[in-house]
Every structure is written in C-alpha cells, then in structure tokens.
Amino acid sequence: MPPSFRFEAVGVVRSPFKTPEDVPVERNSTSLGFDDVRGEIEVDPAFADGLKDIDGFSHLFVLFAFDRAAEAKLLEKPPFDDQVRGIFATRSPRRPNALGLTIVKLEGREGRVLRVSGLDMIDGTPVLDIKPYTDRDRKDALRTGWLAKYERR
Amino acid sequence: MPPSFRFEAVGVVRSPFKTPEDVPVERNSTSLGFDDVRGEIEVDPAFADGLKDIDGFSHLFVLFAFDRAAEAKLLEKPPFDDQVRGIFATRSPRRPNALGLTIVKLEGREGRVLRVSGLDMIDGTPVLDIKPYTDRDRKDALRTGWLAKYERR
DSSP: OOOEEEEEEOEEESSSSOOOOGGGGGGGGGSSTTOOOOOEEEEOGGGGGTTGGGBBBSSSEEEOOTOOOOOOOEEEEEEOOSSSSSGOOOOOOOOSEEEEEEEEEEEEEEETTTEEEEOOOOOOEEEEEEEEEEEGGGGSSBBBBBGGGOOOO | OOOEEEEEEEEEEEEEEOOOGGGGHHHHSSSSSSTEEEEEEEOOOGGGGGTTGGGGGEEEEEEEOOOOOOOOOEEEEOOEEEEEEGGSSOOHHHHHHHEEEEEEEEEETTTEEEEOOOOOSSSOOOEEEEEEOOOSSSSOOBBBBGGGGGOOO
16 A cells, blocks of 8 residues: 545635636646746645745745546546546646646745635645745756647747 | 645655655755756656656746745744744745645656656655646746845845
C-alpha cells in the first residue's frame, strides 16, 4: 500500500466559471491564456494569519483540489489535441491525484480575500495551498513537447 | 468542517539529501539554487503509463508531501531571513497542508524512472503528482516581496 495523505481546504476560489463546461479550454492554446480572467481566492479565517507579507508578490502558485473531476485516467486525449497523451504530460483534471496547480497574478488584497487574475478554476474550488512565485520559478530554454505546436510564444 | 481530500503517493524521490538537515537551505538565496542537485523521480508501476510523452518536456512540476515536516505554523522566520513571515508567503514545509512544489529539469528517462536536476527534496519523499511546465508558467515582471533582497537575478 502506498502512503496516503489527507489535506483540508484552507480557502475557496471565486471564479466566473460556474461549471467545468464553462471553462474555455481552447484558451490553453493561446498566448493570452486565462490572463484576463479575474476572481478571488478567499482564505478561511483560521488560516488568514498565513497571508502576512503575501502582498509583496506579483504572482502566486495556487494548489487546489479538482473536486469535480471525472474519474482518473493514465492516458487521455487533450481537448485541443488529436492524440492520446500520458496524464503526467498534461494538466488535465483527470489525474491519479486530483491536484491542480495554477499560477495567478495578485491584483490586490482585502484582508483574507486575494483579488487575482489568471484564473482557470471553477467557482467553489477548494484551495489547498498558496505559495509565492519566485525568480527561480521562471525557467529558461524550455522544451514543451506535444504542447509546443499549440503554444504561441 | 472544511472539505478534506486524500491523496496517495504515485512515486518517490531519490535524492542525495537523506535528512531534512542535509538540505542546504542557504542555496535558496543564490541564483544557482538547487540546479546542480541531481536525483530521480521513481514512479510506481501502477502509474507508469501516465509518463507517456513526458520526455518532450524540459521542465516538470513535482508536487509532493512534506512527510517529515515539523508541525504546521502560520507565521515563521525563514532560515535565511531575520523576520517572521506569513507561511503562504514562504515555501516552508511547515504549512497547514504539507504540500511541496519543486520545478525540476528532466535530464533523462529510463522507463518509469525520471532522471532530474534541481532537486531540493529529501530522499524518500512521496510524490503526489507530476505536471509539465509550459511557456505560460514562465511569468514576467515579477515582484518577489521579502524574498527580493535575497534573490540574485
């Protein structure tokens, strides 16, 4: 038996996308992506003290639970591709562990509510963690495999 | 009660750092960081099919469990800083949810073993997910708050 780990939501996403079907996945193949999609990360009062100093960062990693994902798959055809890909080579929600990762831009903060842009999550998505995006997270000389032909640099 | 989520390890980290004390945290304030630290991500056989197409990517997000972290805190003084910071403004392991995130460079692959560099995890760390790093994860015009004075650009 592999070890397992339990995590509790520390907050919730407020998004204009109300259902999985609302998310325009075709935006993944544009340079804009979801940059103009605004919403909020509302942190639970019990964890609000952990937000100290966060205002200084322009970008944040948001780790979340894909709580409305369909069953996990190891191979899947991405919606904007024509071939089946390994799930670890995609950002699909249908993963062995339904963990999501989105980098948002921090537009402002009112107490325990972070106003952000770059949202691709559904409204009500449980937030598991928030981390600062640092200079060392900006990687150079990328190769992006099957995605390269869909990405506009 | 906030919703909670259970995740199982899909693999394990093989690292030169055998204990938490082995990790040279002062490297976080250098431009090299952990770039020259090599190791492996060994994916469990049950999930190996999910690695299809991963070879095309130069960089990968590795999501993992900080399984040997001390108790969680909301405020902590980073080891190379002189002030207490909010935990969501740090990458400390002592988080409400002990979830870690490291971006590694994929140096090669032998079956279900990924040879990587850029490791800052401890040997035996349970891997929860692997995701491709894409062009859109490379953010511009960063502000990095309290970390800025420690980062060498």
